[in-house]
Amino acid sequence: MEKQILLGALAFVLFASVSAQSVDTPVYLDDTKPVELRVEDALSRMTLEEKIAMIHAQSKFCSPGVSRLGIPEIWCTDGPHGIRPEVLWDEWDQAGWTNDSCVAFPALTCLAATWNPDMALLYGKSIGEEARYRNKTILLGPGVNIYRTPLNGRNFEYMGEDPYLSSKMVVPYVQGVQSNGVAACVKHYALNNHEVNRHTTNVIVDDRALYEIYLPAFKAAVQEGHAWSIMGAYNLYKDQHCCHNQYLLNDILKGEWGFDGVVVSDWGGTHDTDEAITNGLDLEFGSWTNGLSNGASNAYDNYYLAKAYLDKIKSGKYTTKELDEKVRRILRLSFRTTMNRNRPFGSMGSPEHFDAARTIAEEGIVLLQNKGNVLPIDLNKASKIAVIGENALKMMTVGGGSSSLKVKHEISPLDGLKKRVAGKAEVLFARGYVGDASGEYNGVVTGQDLSDNRSPEELIAEAVSLAKECDYVIFFGGLNKSAGQDCEDADRAQLGLPYGQDQLIEALSKVNKNLIVVNISGNAVAMPWVKSVPSIVQAWFLGSEAGSAIASVLLGDVNPSGKLPFTFPVCLEDVGAHKLGEYPGVKRENENIWDAKYNEGIFVGYRWLDKENIKPLFAFGHGLSYTQFEYGKVTLDSKAMTQDGKIVLTVPVTNVGKREGAEIVQLYICDKKSSLSRPEKELKGFCKVKLAAGETKTVSFTIDKSSLSFFDDKQHKWIAEPGKFEAVIAASAEDIKSKNVFELK
Incomplete structure (x- = not known):
C-alpha cells in the first residue's frame, strides 16, 4: 500500500512538472512582456510563407494572421462616420447579416464645425466602441485631407481647409478610437484633394505647402495621437503612387515623424511589387477589388506583396529585411489590438451612442445668417409651418461611397420637426424639387420611394402655394450623396445647387418673409439668393439623429454654436485652385497621367482670400448665435x-x-x-x-x-x-x- 502511495505521489510530481513545462507561455503570448520583445519572439517563430501571407489581404476586408501561432486575423471596416455593414468574403455585395446595423455619426465636416476637441474625443470613443463590438481591428478613418476646392466629392469626410484646426480635432478622435483597442487608420496620406482621375493624378506641390498645409494633421495624428495605422492615398506624388512613396512614407512618415504603425494601402492603391517592397507599404488590400480577378481561385496570392514578392526573395533579389520590418509593424498592431487581453468589449447601437451623435450634430450646426431674428421659430406665432424640399425626407446615411452605412434608424428633418412641434403647430410638406429618387447604394436599400413625375413648374407652383398660407417656410435643400455631388470617386460639376433649387428658393422668398433655408451638404455652395433669404442654416450630413438635432436648433432648444471649418466662396474664381487654372490637372501627352500643379502654394482657403483681398460669401470660422x-x-x-x-x-x-x-x-x-x-x-x-x-x-x-x-x-x-x-x-x-x-x- 505504501509503495502504491509513493508511486502515485511520484507520478503526480512528474505530471505536474511536465504540465508546468507545457503551459509555459511563449514570450509573444505573454502580455506582461514589453511589446517589442513579443514582436521579435513572434517574428522568429514564423516561416517565410507565413510572413508573406500576413502582409496582404485574404478577403475584401481581412488579412490573415498566423493560425499556427494563435495570431488572429486583421479585420478592417470602413468609417469614418459609422461601421460599414458586412459584405461577402470576396465581393462588395451585402453579406445579408441582420445584426450589423449601426449608429451613423455626423460627417467629419460637422465634427470640425464644432471646433470642440471634447466632441472629437466623444466621437472617436463612441465609434471605436461600435467597431470593437463588431470585433474590428482597424477603423478606416478619420480623414484629414485639406479642403482645397469646394468641388471635391469627398470633402464631407474631412475636417476643413485649415491645418491647425484639423490637427487639433484629429488627435482626440484617434485617441478615442484607440482607447477601445481598435486602430484608427488616418487617411488619405497625402495630397488626395479631389476625386477626378484619383488613381492617375500626379500632384506637383512645393515642400513648403506640403509641410505647412497638407501634412500637419497627419503629423499630429502620428506624434500626438499616436495613430496605429495610416492609409496611403490613390494619387501620385513625385511620380510614385502614395501607397508606396519613398518621400512620403519612408523619409517623412517613418523617418522624420518616427511612425511605428502600419501603412495600409487604399483598396486598389498598390501598383508595383518593387516599389511596394522598398517604399514603405506594409499591408496591401484590394488590389483587385472583386477579390477574384480574372477568375483566379488564388487571386490573393497574385497580389503585389504576395507570390511575386516571395519569388523575388527566393531568387535572391531581396533578403527578408524589408519583409521582416513590415511583419514587425503588423505584429505590433496585433499586440495593441486583438491580442491585448485588456481590450474593452465595446457596444453597438446603444442609447449613449445615439445621444453622442445628436450632441455632436447640435454643436456642429452653423447659423450662417439670421436677418430680423427669424430664428428661433416662435411657436406662439406659428400655427402652420411649411416644410419644402427633397432633403427634408431623403435618407443621407446611404450613399457617398465607402462611408455609406446601414443604420438602426435615421430621423429625417421632416420627422424631427413634426415630433418637436406636435400638438403646437401643423407641419405641411411640399416636394418643391426632385433630385435623386433612388435609394440604394452597395446593396443597402433605404426603402424610400421618392419618385415623382411632376414637372419642375408644377412642383414649384405647389410649394409657392403652400408657402403663402403658412407662418414659417423651411426649405431643406443642398446636395445629396449621389455620384457627382458629395460622393466618392467623382467631383461636383459646379459650385451652384443642383436640381433647379435656386429658382425655387427665389420663388419662395417672394411670398413669405419668414423663409429659412437649411443647406444640407458637406461642401460650400453658391447662394445667388443670399440677400433675399433672411435665415440660412448649414446643417451638414448629420447621421442617425439628423432630424432631432436640426429641430432642436430651429426651435431654439439648442443655441447654435458651430462655425465653418472652410470658406464659402461667392464663386469658383474666388478659389486659388480654380483661379490659377490647374484643377483638376493637365493630361500628359501619350500617358494616362494628369499633372495637378498646386500653383496657389500655401495660399489655401482664407489665406488666398486675404492675399487677393476677396470677400467671401461666408468666412472661415463664421457662425452666429441666438x-x-x-x-x-x-x-x-x-x-x-x-x-x-x-x-x-x-x-x-x-x-x-x-x-x-x-x-x-x-x-x-x-x-x-x-x-x-x-x-x-x-x-x-x-x-x-x-x-x-x-x-x-x-x-x-x-x-x-x-x-x-x-x-x-x-x-x-x-x-x-x-x-x-x-x-x-x-x-x-x-x-x-x-x-x-x-x-x-
Whole structure:
C-alpha cells in the first residue's frame, strides 16, 4: 500500500512538472512582456510563407494572421462616420447579416464645425466602441485631407481647409478610437484633394505647402495621437503612387515623424511589387477589388506583396529585411489590438451612442445668417409651418461611397420637426424639387420611394402655394450623396445647387418673409439668393439623429454654436485652385497621367482670400448665435519673447444677450515682416467658451516659437525669424475683434 502511495505521489510530481513545462507561455503570448520583445519572439517563430501571407489581404476586408501561432486575423471596416455593414468574403455585395446595423455619426465636416476637441474625443470613443463590438481591428478613418476646392466629392469626410484646426480635432478622435483597442487608420496620406482621375493624378506641390498645409494633421495624428495605422492615398506624388512613396512614407512618415504603425494601402492603391517592397507599404488590400480577378481561385496570392514578392526573395533579389520590418509593424498592431487581453468589449447601437451623435450634430450646426431674428421659430406665432424640399425626407446615411452605412434608424428633418412641434403647430410638406429618387447604394436599400413625375413648374407652383398660407417656410435643400455631388470617386460639376433649387428658393422668398433655408451638404455652395433669404442654416450630413438635432436648433432648444471649418466662396474664381487654372490637372501627352500643379502654394482657403483681398460669401470660422458676444481687448503678459520662451494672451468675452450660448474665440498670428512670403494671418489657437447671459470669462492662449514658424524648404526646417508679430483675436477670419503686437527676440 505504501509503495502504491509513493508511486502515485511520484507520478503526480512528474505530471505536474511536465504540465508546468507545457503551459509555459511563449514570450509573444505573454502580455506582461514589453511589446517589442513579443514582436521579435513572434517574428522568429514564423516561416517565410507565413510572413508573406500576413502582409496582404485574404478577403475584401481581412488579412490573415498566423493560425499556427494563435495570431488572429486583421479585420478592417470602413468609417469614418459609422461601421460599414458586412459584405461577402470576396465581393462588395451585402453579406445579408441582420445584426450589423449601426449608429451613423455626423460627417467629419460637422465634427470640425464644432471646433470642440471634447466632441472629437466623444466621437472617436463612441465609434471605436461600435467597431470593437463588431470585433474590428482597424477603423478606416478619420480623414484629414485639406479642403482645397469646394468641388471635391469627398470633402464631407474631412475636417476643413485649415491645418491647425484639423490637427487639433484629429488627435482626440484617434485617441478615442484607440482607447477601445481598435486602430484608427488616418487617411488619405497625402495630397488626395479631389476625386477626378484619383488613381492617375500626379500632384506637383512645393515642400513648403506640403509641410505647412497638407501634412500637419497627419503629423499630429502620428506624434500626438499616436495613430496605429495610416492609409496611403490613390494619387501620385513625385511620380510614385502614395501607397508606396519613398518621400512620403519612408523619409517623412517613418523617418522624420518616427511612425511605428502600419501603412495600409487604399483598396486598389498598390501598383508595383518593387516599389511596394522598398517604399514603405506594409499591408496591401484590394488590389483587385472583386477579390477574384480574372477568375483566379488564388487571386490573393497574385497580389503585389504576395507570390511575386516571395519569388523575388527566393531568387535572391531581396533578403527578408524589408519583409521582416513590415511583419514587425503588423505584429505590433496585433499586440495593441486583438491580442491585448485588456481590450474593452465595446457596444453597438446603444442609447449613449445615439445621444453622442445628436450632441455632436447640435454643436456642429452653423447659423450662417439670421436677418430680423427669424430664428428661433416662435411657436406662439406659428400655427402652420411649411416644410419644402427633397432633403427634408431623403435618407443621407446611404450613399457617398465607402462611408455609406446601414443604420438602426435615421430621423429625417421632416420627422424631427413634426415630433418637436406636435400638438403646437401643423407641419405641411411640399416636394418643391426632385433630385435623386433612388435609394440604394452597395446593396443597402433605404426603402424610400421618392419618385415623382411632376414637372419642375408644377412642383414649384405647389410649394409657392403652400408657402403663402403658412407662418414659417423651411426649405431643406443642398446636395445629396449621389455620384457627382458629395460622393466618392467623382467631383461636383459646379459650385451652384443642383436640381433647379435656386429658382425655387427665389420663388419662395417672394411670398413669405419668414423663409429659412437649411443647406444640407458637406461642401460650400453658391447662394445667388443670399440677400433675399433672411435665415440660412448649414446643417451638414448629420447621421442617425439628423432630424432631432436640426429641430432642436430651429426651435431654439439648442443655441447654435458651430462655425465653418472652410470658406464659402461667392464663386469658383474666388478659389486659388480654380483661379490659377490647374484643377483638376493637365493630361500628359501619350500617358494616362494628369499633372495637378498646386500653383496657389500655401495660399489655401482664407489665406488666398486675404492675399487677393476677396470677400467671401461666408468666412472661415463664421457662425452666429441666438445671443450676442462682446470682446474686450487682447493683452499680452510680455511684449517680447525669446526663441525658447512663451507668451500668454488673454481676452475677456462677455455674453451681452439674454440667453446662454457658446462662442468660439479664434487666435490668428500675423508675421509683420518675413524673408519669405507669408499669409496675412494664420489660425494658431481657438477656444470654445460657454457663457450664461451677462457672464464674462477670460480666454487665454499660450503661443511659442512653433506658433510663429514657417517651413523653409531650402533649409528643410521650420524657422521662426526674429521680428514683430501681431496677435489677432477674431470671431471669424474676417471678423477681427482685437490686435496686439509683440516681438520675437
